[in-house]
Amino acid sequence: MRLSRYFLPTLKEAPSDAQIVSHQLMLRAGMIKQEAAGIYAWLPLGLRVLNRIEQIVREEQERAGAVELLMPTLQLADLWRESGRYDAYGPEMLRITDRHERELLYGPTNEEMITDIFRGFVKSYKALPLNLFHIQWKFRDERRPRFGVMRGREFLMKDAYSFDIDEASARRAYNRMFVAYLNTFARMGLKAVPMRADTGPIGGDLSHEFIVLADTGESQVFCDKQLVEMPAPGADVDWNDLQAIVDGRTSLYAATEEMHDAAQFESQTADGDRLTARGIEVGHIFYFGTKYSAPMKAKVAGPDGQDTEVHMGSYGVGVSRLLGAIIEASHDDAGIIWPDAVAPFDVVVINLRANDPGVCEACEAAVEALEAAGKSVLYDDTDERPGGKFATADLIGIPWQLTIGPKGVAEGVVELKRRASGEKSTLPLDQAMERIG
Numbered sequence: 001m002r003l004s005r006y007f008l009p010t011l012k013e014a015p016s017d018a019q020i021v022s023h024q025l026m027l028r029a030g031m032i033k034q035e036a037a038g039i040y041a042w043l044p045l046g047l048r049v050l051n052r053i054e055q056i057v058r059e060e061q062e063r064a065g066a067v068e069l070l071m072p073t074l075q076l077a078d079l080w081r082e083s084g085r086y087d088a089y090g091p092e093m094l095r096i097t098d099r100h101e102r103e104l105l106y107g108p109t110n111e112e113m114i115t116d117i118f119r120g121f122v123k124s125y126k127a128l129p130l131n132l133f134h135i136q137w138k139f140r141d142e143r144r145p146r147f148g149v150m151r152g153r154e155f156l157m158k159d160a161y162s163f164d165i166d167e168a169s170a171r172r173a174y175n176r177m178f179v180a181y182l183n184t185f186a187r188m189g190l191k192a193v194p195m196r197a198d199t200g201p202i203g204g205d206l207s208h209e210f211i212v213l214a215d216t217g218e219s220q221v222f223c224d225k226q227l228v229e230m231p232a233p234g235a236d237v238d239w240n241d242l243q244a245i246v247d248g249r250t251s252l253y254a255a256t257e258e259m260h261d262a263a264q265f266e267s268q269t270a271d272g273d274r275l276t277a278r279g280i281e282v283g284h285i286f287y288f289g290t291k292y293s294a295p296m297k298a299k300v301a302g303p304d305g306q307d308t309e310v311h312m313g314s315y316g317v318g319v320s321r322l323l324g325a326i327i328e329a330s331h332d333d334a335g336i337i338w339p340d341a342v343a344p345f346d347v348v349v350i351n352l353r354a355n356d357p358g359v360c361e362a363c364e365a366a367v368e369a370l371e372a373a374g375k376s377v378l379y380d381d382t383d384e385r386p387g388g389k390f391a392t393a394d395l396i397g398i399p400w401q402l403t404i405g406p407k408g409v410a411e412g413v414v415e416l417k418r419r420a421s422g423e424k425s426t427l428p429l430d431q432a433m434e435r436i437g
């Protein structure tokens with residue numbers, strides 16, 4: 001992608017109302033533009049990252065056995081009257097009336113709708129266990145949207161919903177999502193700690209939040225430090241027997257402020273391992289049994305032929321919030337430092353003299369070779385001065401910078417810089433490509 005043909009409206013300064021670093025950097029890097037309070041346009045660079053994050057979430061959901069569908073953003077109010085949540089949900093719900101005076105709402109979550117889909121088609125326990133997910137925009141009319149995409153009003157969420165014949169099976173579904181979340185966030189270069197959490201308007205009595213530790217996090221959290229460094233289980237697990245992995249984490253103390261028990265924290269955690277921090281909630285999973293299947297009569301004929309209300313859980317990931325969380329966890333004074341797995345481009349090729357045919361030829365050859373090797377490349381072919389090009393490359397956080405100037409062309413070398421470490425090396429293109437991998 002030639003930068004001279006792209007759309008990257010970077011800013012020298014962040015607007016004063018951007019208080020936290022991820023909001024400042026997303027605006028300065030030309031990734032989003034606020035259209036209304038808590039409502040954003042996703043500009044090209046931001047959308048590329050959003051799509052990569054979404055794809056990792058999708059892959060890990062499917063690895064854990066979930067099946068993707070897509071539900072609409074608009075829902076009938078009557079559906080929410082069946083579960084009793086229409087009035088209970090409060091002012092966060094955006095209520096809409098259409099031209100026929102029908103009452104609709106912009107979905108803040110989809111428990112009712114997915115239960116309606118399930119009850120319309122599934123009648124036998126033989127179809128269970130089932131986990132359906134989608135990645136869809138939600139609307140919550142937050143009283144105080146702030147921190148950019150971290151607390152928006154329209155935001156992208158992956159929400160999955162599990163259906164099981166009984167609680168024991170539902171807990172296995174819960175464990176599959178628990179492990180899928182550990183793997184998902186690890187793939188994004190995040191250390192997300194599962195913590196006992198409050199169930200709030202979603203309901204139920206078993207819930208964990210996945211918290212990324214960050215000084216600007218909205219949540220105050222308390223946990224055993226060992227949890228932070230534990231490696232993710234990875235893909236090679238027995239997806240039908242994860243209890244030991246889950247117990248290995250839930251046996252250590254970790255709680256959000258609402259669930260914190262100071263005495264238990266004290267007695268359960270060794271002196272040197274007690275961590276109190278702020279964190280960002282990037283995922284939240286719930287088991288809530290028949291809370292929705294009972295009022296909505298979602299039931300299946302069991303092995304004995306008796307009708308049984310299905311046991312459900314729901315599992316959310318803040319897909320758009322994750323851009324903010326990753327930046328909070330991975331940036332420096334020069335800008336964003338994208339983990340390789342979510343970077344908008346793998347390499348930025350920087351042309352130090354855009355009016356020099358020899359340099360342009362060498363740059364275009366490098367872009368071609370990198371793309372042939374499967375790398376996504378942003379080619380800064382603009383006539384911006386070198387200092388400005390380096391500043392932009394650092395700001396937008398592309399993991400590798402490959403710089404070519406007249407001297408390098410004469411010597412048959414390029415300069416390669418690893419954004420995360422700042423490490424630079426001067427070497428022939430083929431060796432630079434090996435280094436990039």
Ligand SMILES: Nc1ncnc2c1ncn2[C@@H]1O[C@H](COS(=O)(=O)NC(=O)[C@@H](N)CS)[C@@H](O)[C@H]1O
Nearest residue numbers: 109151152155159282283284314315316318321
């Ligand atoms: N206002 C918001 N802006 C951005 N992300 C949000 C917002 N509210 C929630 N999220 C993200 O969405 C995730 C799931 O939201 S939730 O309310 O906890 N859970 C649910 O809605 C369940 N239905 C999960 S399927 C949260 O963990 C958080 O990461």
